[in-house]
Amino acid sequence: MLRLSATLLLAAAMVAQAAAPAAAIEASAGELPIILTAPHGGDESLPGCAERTPVGVRFVNRPDAHTDRLARLIAAELQRITGRAPYLVIARFHRKYIDANRRAEEAFGDPGCAAAYAAYHATVRAYIDDIRGKHPHAMLFDVHGQIAFRDAILRGTRYGSTVKALLSRAGAPAINGPDSVFGRFAAQGYNIVPGINSAPTDHVEAKNYIGGHTVEIYGSHRSDGIDAMQLEYGRDLREGAALEATARDSARAIAAFYERFLRAPPVAAKARGATPSARRNIVENAPGLS
Numbered sequence: 001m002l003r004l005s006a007t008l009l010l011a012a013a014m015v016a017q018a019a020a021p022a023a024a025i026e027a028s029a030g031e032l033p034i035i036l037t038a039p040h041g042g043d044e045s046l047p048g049c050a051e052r053t054p055v056g057v058r059f060v061n062r063p064d065a066h067t068d069r070l071a072r073l074i075a076a077e078l079q080r081i082t083g084r085a086p087y088l089v090i091a092r093f094h095r096k097y098i099d100a101n102r103r104a105e106e107a108f109g110d111p112g113c114a115a116a117y118a119a120y121h122a123t124v125r126a127y128i129d130d131i132r133g134k135h136p137h138a139m140l141f142d143v144h145g146q147i148a149f150r151d152a153i154l155r156g157t158r159y160g161s162t163v164k165a166l167l168s169r170a171g172a173p174a175i176n177g178p179d180s181v182f183g184r185f186a187a188q189g190y191n192i193v194p195g196i197n198s199a200p201t202d203h204v205e206a207k208n209y210i211g212g213h214t215v216e217i218y219g220s221h222r223s224d225g226i227d228a229m230q231l232e233y234g235r236d237l238r239e240g241a242a243l244e245a246t247a248r249d250s251a252r253a254i255a256a257f258y259e260r261f262l263r264a265p266p267v268a269a270k271a272r273g274a275t276p277s278a279r280r281n282i283v284e285n286a287p288g289l290s
């Protein structure tokens, strides 16, 4: 009898745990090799999860206002431009309960919050694994807000480390060239930090915004990661009517980056599937080569 009760209690607890995470995050798989994550925009409470108490050197429990909506709008605009949706993971819970951009030890204090935190990161990991199986190149953009540089967008890659694969195959232009995301931001008139003329590995990313837990654990400096970049939007770019313009311009910047650096080049029709001798024929019969 005692054993049965314990089993029932355990089953009830597992159902409750399973129910909470689904409500705690908003997630959708996509078709583009792009993931947008937004860990700090939520404003919902979590049943069974008590508020955090200060821990760690950078404890913050106010949300990055409107960054959940910003990520959603960027995703929709990206789909409109490219015809394909990015992957999207948004924390619905308020940061005062869980900081999803921190290690678990600093992210929450109450064990009742663990399932929602785990669900957020399990979803990001599953999407990365899915993308890695389908695409040669991919990028995660972690969407945040800050008030230190009110009219600027800040780049965080831990001084180039979390975009290691991208830098090694495409070089600095992928980070600060005209078709990079921040190159496009600058061309659209946005203030950017660091400036466009610094090298991606220079230690000039803004203090406290060099990239947090998300880019650190999912970046391409890790063997199971993809390129990852933190985007920190100033408050003026997220308020009122500015939000939609920011989202539209961000989607354009990301789409340009996708076209130039992520989209796999089409395989030449003649060469595809051709045997070595057939390929030689193509070359030998090509006009101007005889």
Ligand SMILES: [Zn+2]
Pocket: 040, 064, 101, 143, 144, 145
């Ligand atoms: Zn943030």
